[in-house]
Amino acid sequence: MSSPSADTVRERILDAAARLVDERPDAFSVDRVATEAGVSRATIYRRFRRVDDLLEALDVERDVTAAHARVDARTRILDAAREEFVRSGVGSTTIQSIARAAGVAQMTVYNHFEDKEGLVTALMAERGPASVLPGEIPDDEDPVEALRGFVVGALRIGAEQRDLFRLLLSPDPATRAAFRCIREGEGGVERKLAGLLRRLGLPEDADPRVPISMVMGSIFANSVLLPIMEVPLPPPEVLADRIVEMVLHGLRGAAG
Numbered sequence: 001m002s003s004p005s006a007d008t009v010r011e012r013i014l015d016a017a018a019r020l021v022d023e024r025p026d027a028f029s030v031d032r033v034a035t036e037a038g039v040s041r042a043t044i045y046r047r048f049r050r051v052d053d054l055l056e057a058l059d060v061e062r063d064v065t066a067a068h069a070r071v072d073a074r075t076r077i078l079d080a081a082r083e084e085f086v087r088s089g090v091g092s093t094t095i096q097s098i099a100r101a102a103g104v105a106q107m108t109v110y111n112h113f114e115d116k117e118g119l120v121t122a123l124m125a126e127r128g129p130a131s132v133l134p135g136e137i138p139d140d141e142d143p144v145e146a147l148r149g150f151v152v153g154a155l156r157i158g159a160e161q162r163d164l165f166r167l168l169l170s171p172d173p174a175t176r177a178a179f180r181c182i183r184e185g186e187g188g189v190e191r192k193l194a195g196l197l198r199r200l201g202l203p204e205d206a207d208p209r210v211p212i213s214m215v216m217g218s219i220f221a222n223s224v225l226l227p228i229m230e231v232p233l234p235p236p237e238v239l240a241d242r243i244v245e246m247v248l249h250g251l252r253g254a255a256g
Helices: 006-023 030-037 041-047 051-061 072-088 095-102 106-112 116-127 143-160 162-167 173-184 189-199 209-228 236-255
Strands: none
Touching: 006 030, 006 041, 006 051, 030 041, 030 051, 030 116, 041 143, 072 095, 072 106, 072 116, 072 162, 095 106, 095 116, 116 162, 116 173, 143 162, 143 189, 143 209, 143 236, 162 209, 173 189, 189 209, 209 236
8 A cells, every 4th residue: 555645744734734624723732633533643743843824824725814813812821821820830820820821711721621630731732742752643644754753853842942841740639630631541641552552563562661661761761861961963854863773772682
């Protein structure tokens, strides 16, 4: 089976994003675009580095006027939440302070997020490493490239949003509950990474938590710990190649 061209995949992504902006702007997310387009989130991020880049392409190439404005309230709320959480801590931040920082009414926040825990979960899922984690990998997509795309994306997030990574270390109950949901829930990080590792050769009877810890531990170390120690690091693409090769080496050993 021949793989679709890069241009064809990009068109599918733009078509799916345009439908969502038109029909459900309040629910717009990279995960929903990926589902609609039948691709992984990593595939989207290989073509559009940020959500803003995707929205800009919709404005220019699809004449979806005011695409930014139509998803703007939710984006402003997430931006404000991140700033408030980093400045004051999750426990001390209120929905009222987030709404004030975002320039919206409290009810607007509740229209998008059920409560503070839901807001923390959305922030981590949509802005953190989970946002670039591939879901079900189409048969015509290389799983090695899918893993590399995830690692590159997660390392870039770590470099650009280190404060978001540090939220994972917060002892606040809302943060811990959100992290558990993203890690363990249906469609969570552990299940998706386990499925990807199976595609790469992890035996069915092998515990996926070991290679998952290898992947996530490497990302966390290079995003948070080593920068704190002022260790010089190569670009994310180079680091990703090393991490993926380490994982593949370990999988070959497990299969043997």
